[in-house]
Amino acid sequence: MFSYASYMLTAVAALLVTCHALCKCPGIPGLPGIRGRDGLKGWLHPPGLTGPYGNLMGPPRRGHLPQLQGLPGFLDIELDDVLVNLKHRLSRLEGVLALNGKIREVGEKILASNGKEVDFASALESCEEAGGTLATPMNEEENKAVLDIVKQYNRYAYLGIKEDETSGQFKDINGTPLNYTKWHQYEPNGKGTENCVEMYTDGSWNDKKCNLNRLTICEF
Structure with a gap:
């Protein structure tokens, strides 16, 4: 057996x-x-293992360069998305750090102020140079975040909102009509003479002339 x-x-x-x-x-x-x-x-x-030149671990033939195998297509796309997102976040952080002031994060936005009081054009320019734009609250949560910075400095601040010269409507910097507003009682009342918007220290808005000095608050 x-x-x-x-x-x-x-x-x-x-x-x-x-x-x-x-x-x-x-x-x-x-x-x-x-x-x-x-x-x-x-x-x-x-x-046997296939060599980088197509031969079985043989020496390279003249004129033939090694070809590296790339990632699968779906991984390339995912990696590109990750890199784009990282670059965007880094550019925002660089802009915020350049301002070197008060910082707030709300939703997908980062708010920051350098504490300077300038006219509307100068405030917008400094925000754009840092890679952002003037803070433009799109909802109550964002308005409260801007208000936090306003209260810390105890200064009125310009918002990224202007009156359209043609329609008389207030729109954001990109010319988009507002879906959210926080006007103070009886405001706006400038009737074409007050084309910019400021935030009071209670969080309400007021239309105001653009040549006055107000606190700069940027969003990224």
């Missing part, structure tokens, strides 16, 4: 003989036979 080890060796030998016949790959010398039977066939050698 064969022992358990003998059965296992015989089964492995049969499997390897079959693989050897199919692959026609050279093997190493077999193990000694048991009780007159054939020895275990040698292990199959795996195929």
Whole structure:
């Protein structure tokens, strides 16, 4: 009777003989036979690695340069999205740090002030040079975040809102009509003579002339 080890060796030998016949790959010398039977066939050698020039680990042919395999398409797209997002965040942080003042984060926005009081054009220019624009609250949460900075300096601040010369409507810097407003009672009342908007220290808005000095608050 064969022992358990003998059965296992015989089964492995049969499997390897079959693989050897199919692959026609050279093997190493077999193990000694048991009780007159054939020895275990040698292990199959795996195929050699393909070299960077298309040969089996051979030297490069003249005029042929190695070609690196790229990432799968979907990974390339995901990586591009990550890099774009990182660049955007870094540019915003650089702008905020350049202002070196009070900072607030609200939703996807970062608000910052350098504490300077200038006219509307100068305030807008300093924000754009830092990579942002004048703070423009789009909802109550953002208005409260701007108000936090206004209260810290206890100064009125310009908002990124101007009156359209043609329609008389107040719009953001990009010319988009406002979906959110926080006008003080009876405001706006400038009737075309007060084209900019300031925030009071209670968070309400007032239309005002653009040549007065107000606190600069930028958003990124």
